[in-house]
Structures are given as C-alpha cells and as structure tokens.
Amino acid sequence: MLFRKVRRRFHKLKQLYTDQQINEQQVLLSLDLDENLQVLRSIYQDCFDVVFRTFLIGGQTKAVLIYIEGLSNIEEIDENVLAPLTSETEERVRSLREMLKKKIHISKMKEVKTFADCIENISIGNPVLFVQHEASGLALGLAKWEKRSIEEPTAESVVRGPREGFVETLGVSTSLLRRKIKSPHLKMKSMKIGSYTNTDVVIAYIEGLADHTLIEEVENRLQRIEIDSVLESGYIEELIEDNYITKYNRKSVIK
Numbered sequence: 001m002l003f004r005k006v007r008r009r010f011h012k013l014k015q016l017y018t019d020q021q022i023n024e025q026q027v028l029l030s031l032d033l034d035e036n037l038q039v040l041r042s043i044y045q046d047c048f049d050v051v052f053r054t055f056l057i058g059g060q061t062k063a064v065l066i067y068i069e070g071l072s073n074i075e076e077i078d079e080n081v082l083a084p085l086t087s088e089t090e091e092r093v094r095s096l097r098e099m100l101k102k103k104i105h106i107s108k109m110k111e112v113k114t115f116a117d118c119i120e121n122i123s124i125g126n127p128v129l130f131v132q133h134e135a136s137g138l139a140l141g142l143a144k145w146e147k148r149s150i151e152e153p154t155a156e157s158v159v160r161g162p163r164e165g166f167v168e169t170l171g172v173s174t175s176l177l178r179r180k181i182k183s184p185h186l187k188m189k190s191m192k193i194g195s196y197t198n199t200d201v202v203i204a205y206i207e208g209l210a211d212h213t214l215i216e217e218v219e220n221r222l223q224r225i226e227i228d229s230v231l232e233s234g235y236i237e238e239l240i241e242d243n244y245i246t247k248y249n250r251k252s253v254i255k
Contacts, residue, residue: 033134036115049068049174057085061131063132065077067122070171072126080106084103107141109141186205189219
C-alpha cells in the first residue's frame with residue numbers, strides 16, 4: 001500500500017515536471033529521501049556531470065549530496081561537508097538545523113523546501129544536501145567558477161558578447177555550457193571513443209528543442225566509430241558526416 005502511494009506521487013511529480021516549466025514548480029520535498037531522489041534523477045536523466053553522492057552520517061543516517069561537476073568546489077565539499085558528517089558520532093541526527101550548526105562550517109547555507117529551489121541552486125553550482133526523514137534540503141554556497149584563462153577563440157572572434165571559447169579540458173568546456181544554460185533540460189550524454197586513447201566525447205543538447213531522431217542518429221554514428229585514437233574533433237567530424245570519402249576513395253575518384 002505504501003509502495004503504491006509513493007509510486008503514484010512519483011508519477012504525479014514527474015508529470016508536473018514534464019508539463020510545466022521547472023522554474024515555476026513549487027512542489028514540496030518529501031520526508032522520503034528515496035522519493036525525492038527518484039524525481040531528481042528523472043529530471044537530471046542523461047546528465048553525466050550531475051553527481052549524486054550517497055553516504056552515511058555517522059555510519060547510520062542516509063544522506064545524498066547532489067552537485068554539478070565543474071561548477072562546485074570539490075575540495076571544500078570533501079573537507080567541510082563529507083569529512084565532518086561521516087565522522088559524526090551522535091546516535092542520530094535530530095534535525096537538519098542541528099547538523100547545520102554543529103558540523104558544517106560554511107559561511108553561506110540556505111534551507112530549501114521545493115524542487116524548484118533545489119534545481120536553481122544545483123544549476124548555479126551550489127551543492128544540495130538531502131538527509132533521510134527531512135522534508136527539506138540544505139543548499140551549500142560552494143560554487144566554484146573555473147579560474148583557468150579562458151580566451152576568445154581565434155577562429156570565431158566577436159565584436160559583442162563574452163570572449164570565451166572551449167578549451168582542451170572537457171570538464172571546463174561542459175561547465176561553460178552549464179554556466180550559460182542553467183536548466184536541467186540541458187542534457188549531456190558521455191561516451192568513450194578510441195580503442196587506445198579512450199577519448200571522452202559528450203553529446204550536448206537541450207531536451208524539448210533538439211530533434212530526438214537527430215540525437216539518436218548522432219549517437220548511433222558515434223557508437224559505430226572504430227578507430228585507435230581520437231586526438232582532436234576533426235577525427236570525429238570526418239567519420240560521422242554523410243558523405244565521408246576515405247583517402248582510398250579519393251584516389252579512385254581522381255582516376
């Protein structure tokens with residue numbers, strides 16, 4: 001009976017998130033941690049850079065920290081959140097506020113009670129902490145913007161607008177997209193190509209705007225690639241284009 005009730009609420013919440021804009025949602029979080037995670041996992045489906053980090057507070061109370069890789073300060077998370085909470089020795093966590101005051105030493109913290117508030121904070125790089133039997137989460141001010149020098153691409157200079165371009169590090173490039181598009185509808189599917197290099201490749205698109213048929217076709221073409229190494233994007237561009245001609249075909253055409 002309880003399982004059916006939870007399942008009905010989950011499907012109702014999922015329908016709400018597909019029928020309305022995310023930022024208009026004021027659906028309250030549940031006391032059931034697993035129920036909250038089901039909804040958030042469905043929202044962040046096909047987002048490889050969204051991390052759901054599960055751990056136990058003091059070895060007893062289940063908790064989950066959700067953040068976007070590349071937007072949050074991982075060092076601060078490990079040092080000021082995970083380390084003190086996992087070493088918690090009290091018998092049980094009596095309340096979120098009690099844990100906030102005693103264990104987490106961060107200057108900026110905010111209690112969030114709706115899915116919309118959770119998504120808003122996660123999208124700007126603030127990790128959100130969820131604890132079992134708590135109908136609210138804790139948004140932690142641990143956003144961290146990439147400090148590496150991001151320069152204007154020489155081949156695509158602009159007169160107006162930000163002078164930023166993608167860099168060699170995939171995580172930095174995906175975080176640039178997340179900074180510009182603060183929506184869970186921005187999906188990023190990750191895969192590896194190259195039998196020796198195992199190069200990480202990401203398909204990024206906005207769900208609801210991109211044609212699903214086109215996305216599936218791109219994914220299928222990428223999965224069919226058989227190559228030893230991928231050292232730059234030109235390799236992939238040639239292998240997935242419609243009329244790809246190898247050097248051997250070019251010779252036959254010349255003849």
